[in-house]
Amino acid sequence: MTDSADRLQEPQPGYVTRTLLRWFMRPARVAAVSAVSEHFRLVDLEGDALKNIAWTVGEKIQISMGTGLMARTYTPISWDTERGRTRLLAFMHGDAPGSRWAGGLREGDTCQFFGPRRSLDLSGIEAPLVLFGDETSFALAAALRTLQSPRTTVIFEVSDVAESGPVLEEIGLGDANLTARAANDAHLGAVADKVAAHASTGAHFVLTGKAPAIQHVNRALRAAGVGSSRMKTKAYWAPGKTGLD
Ligand SMILES: Cc1cc2nc3c(=O)[nH]c(=O)nc-3n(C[C@H](O)[C@H](O)[C@H](O)COP(=O)(O)OP(=O)(O)OC[C@H]3O[C@@H](n4cnc5c(N)ncnc54)[C@H](O)[C@@H]3O)c2cc1C
Numbered sequence: 001m002t003d004s005a006d007r008l009q010e011p012q013p014g015y016v017t018r019t020l021l022r023w024f025m026r027p028a029r030v031a032a033v034s035a036v037s038e039h040f041r042l043v044d045l046e047g048d049a050l051k052n053i054a055w056t057v058g059e060k061i062q063i064s065m066g067t068g069l070m071a072r073t074y075t076p077i078s079w080d081t082e083r084g085r086t087r088l089l090a091f092m093h094g095d096a097p098g099s100r101w102a103g104g105l106r107e108g109d110t111c112q113f114f115g116p117r118r119s120l121d122l123s124g125i126e127a128p129l130v131l132f133g134d135e136t137s138f139a140l141a142a143a144l145r146t147l148q149s150p151r152t153t154v155i156f157e158v159s160d161v162a163e164s165g166p167v168l169e170e171i172g173l174g175d176a177n178l179t180a181r182a183a184n185d186a187h188l189g190a191v192a193d194k195v196a197a198h199a200s201t202g203a204h205f206v207l208t209g210k211a212p213a214i215q216h217v218n219r220a221l222r223a224a225g226v227g228s229s230r231m232k233t234k235a236y237w238a239p240g241k242t243g244l245d
Contacts, residue, residue: 025064025114026047027047027110028047028049028112030105030110031045032107033106036166036167036170037166039091039135043090043105044087045111045113046084046085047084049084052081053081057143059116060245061117062114062115062245063111065098065101066101070097071245072097072101073245075088078143089142091138097243119234120206120234127204128151129144129153130152131144131206132195132205132206132214133207135156136236138156150204154177156176156178156209157191157210157213164178165178191217193220195217196224205230205232207233208233208236210236218233
């Protein structure tokens with residue numbers, strides 16, 4: 001069966017859902033999709049509904065998956081509010097709605113989304129930042145790098161270092177520090193040490209990505225004397241949970 005035939009057979013939202021979508025969601029057109037690697041898609045969305053809106057680095061959008069009100073959350077890398085255009089980097093981890101959505105996108109497709117809405121509030125932080133995360137945090141890191149300050153050091157755990165390296169180069173993060181995930185999270189001690197090595201510099205810490213990894217790094221930072229005023233955490237996904245926002 002062809003791709004488009006597959007899409008025609010997807011269940012269509014009912015009247016109430018369609019009305020809610022119209023009221024609360026912004027329509028967008030896919031202006032470009034780039035397969036930067038097997039598991040990553042850079043996606044440009046555009047449309048009048050993306051013009052003249054307030055967006056700040058660290059905010060999220062929630063994209064409707066086309067059936068009912070189910071949505072998946074992504075982080076804009078940039079937002080041109082005059083042109084009405086935003087850029088996302090979607091990681092396709094497996095067979096799940098968000099991954100399938102990203103993998104099936106074609107230029108000219110349309111979608112609907114909530115937002116942008118506050119997620120991590122990084123305003124007012126002047127000190128250097130250390131960002132810990134994973135593939136789902138690449139977009140946040142790229143967004144932070146669009147700012148003149150604060151300077152951001154980027155430390156990621158990833159499933160595939162060989163794939164992630166070139167993707168990060170493509171979005172201007174070639175200097176990111178990468179650690180390969182190991183069985184039973186055996187790599188997390190080493191990653192937490194890398195992050196905690198910045199504790200004495202006065203840096204602020206932003207912990208994102210996989211919930212158990214965030215908890216591990218959080219504990220290491222507390223042990224190194226970093227208080228909650230220097231830490232912001234936001235779980236982007238957790239094993240066995242769906243659609244965190
Ligand atoms: C504020 C916020 C911002 C985010 N920004 C981005 C972004 O810019 N780019 C991006 O790619 N993602 C981002 N995410 C993460 C993304 O929303 C989740 O990974 C989401 O679960 C993907 O939806 P899905 O339908 O593919 O998987 P789901 O149906 O939600 O999950 C199914 C199962 O897959 C597993 N799973 C989920 N995510 C992953 C993963 N990344 N790796 C391995 N296994 C996973 C879990 O076990 C889960 O139970 C963000 C999340 C939040 C909360």
